[in-house]
Structure formats: structure tokens, C-alpha cells
Amino acid sequence: MPAPSARRPGTRRRRGSCSTRCADRVWPGCSRPRAWNPCTDRAEAAMTQLLDRRRFALLAGAALFGSSLPGRAQAPAPRPRIADMHSHLGLLKPVPDVRLREQMEATGTGLVAWALVDDQPWIRSTGAGIAQVGEPRPGDLWNWFLRESRVLDARLLRWGLPKALTPADVDAAMAGTPHVVMASESANFLEGDPGRLAQAHAMGLRHLQLVHYIASPLGDLQTTAPRHNGMPAVAREVIEGCRKLGILVDLAHSTPDFVDQALEASQARVVWSHSWIRAAGGRWQDWGYIARSLAPQQARKIAARGGVIGLWSVRARRDSSYPIYSIRAYADEIVRMADIVGPQAVGFGTDLDGAGPDPVLATYADLREVVNLLVQRGLPEAMLEGICGGNYARVLKQAMAA
Ligand SMILES: [Zn+2]
Numbered sequence: 057m058p059a060p061s062a063r064r065p066g067t068r069r070r071r072g073s074c075s076t077r078c079a080d081r082v083w084p085g086c087s088r089p090r091a092w093n094p095c096t097d098r099a100e101a102a103m104t105q106l107l108d109r110r111r112f113a114l115l116a117g118a119a120l121f122g123s124s125l126p127g128r129a130q131a132p133a134p135r136p137r138i139a140d141m142h143s144h145l146g147l148l149k150p151v152p153d154v155r156l157r158e159q160m161e162a163t164g165t166g167l168v169a170w171a172l173v174d175d176q177p178w179i180r181s182t183g184a185g186i187a188q189v190g191e192p193r194p195g196d197l198w199n200w201f202l203r204e205s206r207v208l209d210a211r212l213l214r215w216g217l218p219k220a221l222t223p224a225d226v227d228a229a230m231a232g233t234p235h236v237v238m239a240s241e242s243a244n245f246l247e248g249d250p251g252r253l254a255q256a257h258a259m260g261l262r263h264l265q266l267v268h269y270i271a272s273p274l275g276d277l278q279t280t281a282p283r284h285n286g287m288p289a290v291a292r293e294v295i296e297g298c299r300k301l302g303i304l305v306d307l308a309h310s311t312p313d314f315v316d317q318a319l320e321a322s323q324a325r326v327v328w329s330h331s332w333i334r335a336a337g338g339r340w341q342d343w344g345y346i347a348r349s350l351a352p353q354q355a356r357k358i359a360a361r362g363g364v365i366g367l368w369s370v371r372a373r374r375d376s377s378y379p380i381y382s383i384r385a386y387a388d389e390i391v392r393m394a395d396i397v398g399p400q401a402v403g404f405g406t407d408l409d410g411a412g413p414d415p416v417l418a419t420y421a422d423l424r425e426v427v428n429l430l431v432q433r434g435l436p437e438a439m440l441e442g443i444c445g446g447n448y449a450r451v452l453k454q455a456m457a458a
Contacts, residue, residue, distance in 0.1 A: 134437050137230050138423055139167035139445030141263075141366040142239070142308070142329035142405035145419075147208060148173060149409065157215040160234035163420040166445060167220060167229040167452075169263045169329065171239040172204035173410070175270040181412075185279060185344035188270040194247065201245030205238075205259055212236055219260045223453040230449050237452065239263035239329075242309065243294060248273040250293040257301045262456060264298055265306035265329065266291070267314075276311045279340055279347050287317035299324035304455035307358065308366075308405075312337065315354045319361055325455035327448070328358050330368040330405035332380060333393055345372045352396050359401030362454070364447045366405020367393060369417035386416050387429035390443060399439040403448045 146154030147170055160168065174197060178190040192200075212219065220226050220235035229235035238260040244267075246252045256264075266274050274291040276282040295318055298305045305326045307315050318326065328350055337351030355365050367390055372378040379389045393402045404426075406417050417423055427444050435443075442450075 133431050134440060135164055136427060136431075136437075136441045136444035136446075137167075137232070138163065138165040138404065138420065138427060139169075139230070139448040140165065140404050140406050140408070140420075140423065141169050141327055141364065141448050142171055142241075142306075142368070142410075143168050143408045144171055144173070144410040145408040146211060147171070147409070148176070155215060156211075156236075157217045157234055159420045160217075163424040164232075165234065165420045165423070166232065167226065167235055167237060167449060169237040169239040169448075170208065171241040171263075171265070171329075171410075172201070172208055173241050173268070174201045174204065174245045175242065175268050176200070176204075179269040185347075186269050188280075192244075192270070197245045197247055198252070201240065201256075208238060220262065220452070221260060221456075223456050226449050226453045226456070230445060237263050239265070239306070241265045241306075242268035242272070243274060244268065244270060244272060246274075246294065248290055250290065250297045253294065253297045253301055253303065257303060261303060262452065263304045263306060263327075263329075265308055266294065266318075267309050269309075275314045275317075277340070278309055278311055278338065279344065281340055282311065282313075287314065287321060291318070292321040295322040295324050298455075299458050302456045302458045304452050309348070311340075312351060312354050315357065319357055325451050325458070326358055326361055326363040327366065327403075327451055328355065328363065328405075329366045330407045332367055332370075332389065333365065333396055343372075343375075345370055345375075345378065355393075355397045355401075359397040362451060364401055364403040364451050365393060365397060366403045366448075368405055368407040368411055369415040369422075370407065370411045371414050371416050373414075380416050382416060383422055383425050384429060387426045387433075390426070390430065391433070391435070394439070394443065399435075400442055400447055402443045404444070 146156050159165070177200060178188055178192055179186055180189045217234060217236050218225070220229055220237045225235050240261060242265040267277050269277065269279065271283065273288060274294060275287055276284050295305055299322050305318070305324045306329045307318055307326055308329045308331060310318070331348045331350055333352055333355050334346065334349035335352060338347040338349040340347055350365065358365060367386065369380065369386065371381065379392070380386050390402060404423060406423060408417065430440055430443065
């Protein structure tokens with residue numbers, strides 16, 4: 057879930073204090089001086105978009121050239137299978153007409169990581185963003201997790217959707233039989249006890265985000281003042297426990313230090329399921345959608361581990377420098393991310409039904425439209441397949457096979 061609202065609006069980055077050289081190479085290999093004012097996010101985003109448009113034009117040109125060659129003209133357009141690393145569609149709210157399986161079949165969506173929200177009763181959207189508003193008593197988080205697991209199981213049973221439990225299930229999903237990955241946003245239900253991981257795994261959990269919006273014994277959150285001094289030992293145990301059991305570790309909502317320390321602590325397979333890459337990253341005092349952004353340096357570290365970064369569908373109406381404002385812009389942003397971290401590390405993490413008001417994507421039909429736009433741009437087929445689902449399927453299988 058995102059933090060769509062404001063948090064200390066007066067604490068945004070000060071203007072007029074940056075150097076004139078690119079401090080964070082948004083464009084890989086770029087080291088040329090910036091001719092524009094680097095102190096405004098708007099200028100940064102505009103230039104990035106300009107560079108992207110040039111790249112798209114090149115890609116489109118290459119595709120047109122390719123299609124004019126003999127034997128290429130009649131080739132059917134690729135229809136890559138979709139995987140979504142983070143979705144709540146039809147799970148958080150009782151929406152009887154979602155019919156997830158039908159939606160997945162109709163749109164060629166093979167795999168959806170379906171995330172229950174284990175701190176849901178203790179968080180609220182407030183004027184300052186999503187915040188913790190209550191204190192769970194001992195046992196409350198575990199009981200809520202069990203309750204939500206039963207809801208998840210009941211809906212899957214009604215829709216005839218199987219859980220993806222093994223690498224073979226993931227292959228079947230990506231071959232056309234829709235599966236759901238049981239995911240939890242987050243690991244609060246452990247209540248600090250890594251021993252519960254085995255029970256959750258036995259229930260079908262295969263994708264675990266470590267922290268969310270309530271204070272966690274595992275580490276700091278992107279959206280609140282840090283409380284931990286370094287990564288607690290219990291977090292290392294949980295991450296290593298996930299590796300041994302075959303559960304994919306999701307670092308979304310955690311701080312840059314947390315990402316670094318998690319990567320050092322274990323060889324567990326990791327993803328960052330949902331948010332967006334922002335050149336300057338975010339701070340907990342920023343507006344929610346900025347606080348939740350991922351800095352390129354952390355994104356590249358996750359990519360170097362073989363992980364995948366998912367793009368969410370949150371809309372931010374009052375910020376013209378924020379890049380995700382339409383289905384077409386979502387496709388643009390996917391390509392920009394591929395330039396930052398490499399196409400093998402990019403995926404979809406829509407946050408459907410959890411992305412706040414008026415999200416850019418609301419259904420899997422919208423996500424198929426994104427894919428169609430990527431196909432039209434002439435991205436190489438292997439790159440398309442990876443971004444649209446293959447990358448997530450790859451890392452999930454690697455985690456499951458541990
Ligand atoms: Zn979230």
C-alpha cells in the first residue's frame with residue numbers, strides 16, 4: 057500500500073543548492089554537465105523524459121526498419137505473459153464482481169502476487185499520509201494474519217485459482233494457467249518470532265514483504281523516523297529463514313540502510329515489489345509517494361543480486377514532475393527503469409486496489425494496455441517477456457527452489 061498524502065510539506069529539498077554536474081547518473085554512462093537547473097525535480101524529470109523520448113524514437117525507428125525486412129512483415133505481434141509482483145485486487149475489499157481468474161485469463165496474466173495486509177487494522181490514511189493509529193496486543197497480528205489467510209483461501213477456492221507453490225507452478229502460470237502467489241505485506245505477523253515462518257510457508261506463503269506501516273522489530277520504515285540502529289539480529293534470522301524455506305523476500309517499504317544490510321545479511325532472493333525509482337530517493341519527512349521512492353543506487357544493488365523492481369500505479373495529481381500520470385506514462389516509466397537498472401530487473405508491481413485514490417491502473421485490462429504499448433515500441437522480445445512477467449517468475453522460482 058502506498059502513502060499518497062502529504063507529510064511535512066515544508067521539508068522538501070531546498071532549491072538552489074546543487075552542483076552543476078550530474079550527481080546521480082540517472083542516464084547510465086552520463087557524466088556531462090547539466091545545462092538545466094538541477095535543483096528542481098521538475099527539471100530533472102523533464103530532462104529524463106526528453107532522453108527517454110529520444111530513446112523511444114530510436115527503438116521505434118529500429119522496429120519500423122526491422123518490420124520492413126523480408127519475412128518480418130507478417131510476424132504476429134508478441135503477446136508476453138503478465139506477472140504482477142504486488143496486488144490486492146479483490147482481496148482487501150469484498151468486491152464480488154472482480155472474478156480474478158476470468159480477468160487473468162482474459163488479459164494473459166499468469167501470475168499475481170496477492171498480498172494480504174497484516175497490519176491493516178492498525179493503520180489509517182490520515183492528513184499526514186498512511187500512519188499507525190493503534191497498537192496491536194500480543195497475538196493480534198498473528199490472529200489477523202490467520203483470518204486474512206482464510207479470506208484469501210476462500211476467494212481462491214471460489215474463483216478456482218490455485219496458489220503457486222513450486223517452480224513448476226510458476227512455469228505453468230507463465231504457460232497460461234493462472235496462479236496466485238500468496239504474499240504478505242508484511243512480516244509483522246511473526247511478532248518477532250522467525251519460528252512462525254515455517255507455519256506460514258506450510259499455509260502457502262511464498263512472497264514476504266518485511267515491513268509496512270506499523271513499527272516493526274525487523275527494521276526501519278521509509279515513512280517514519282528511524283528507530284533501529286542497524287539491522288536487528290531477528291531480521292537477519294527472518295531473511296535467512298525465508299531463504300532456507302523458499303520464500304521470496306520483498307524489501308519494499310524499507311529504508312536504504314535496511315536494503316543494504318539485508319543484502320549483506322543473506323543470499324536470499326529479493327525483490328522491491330512496488331514503488332518507483334527517483335533520482336534523489338526519498339526521506340521519511342517527504343510526501344508519501346516521494347518517501348516511498350527507491351533511489352537508483354539501492355535499485356541497482358537489488359538488480360545486482362538478481363532481484364526485480366516493480367512499478368506501482370499510484371497517481372500524484374499535484375506534482376507535474378512525477379512521471380506516472382497515465383497508462384502511456386506508466387509504459388514510459390517502465391522503459392526508463394530498464395535504462396537505470398537493466399531490463400532484467402524491471403517488473404510490474406501495480407498495487408491494484410491498494411494504490412490510493414484514482415490510480416493509473418485499476419484492472420489487468422489496463423496492465424495489458426501497458427504491455428501493448430511496450431510491444432508497439434518494438435522492444436526486443438526477450439526484454440519484453442522479462443519485464444512483463446519473466447523477471448518476476450525467474451526470481452520467484454529461484455527463491456522457491458532454495
Ligand atoms: Zn505497499
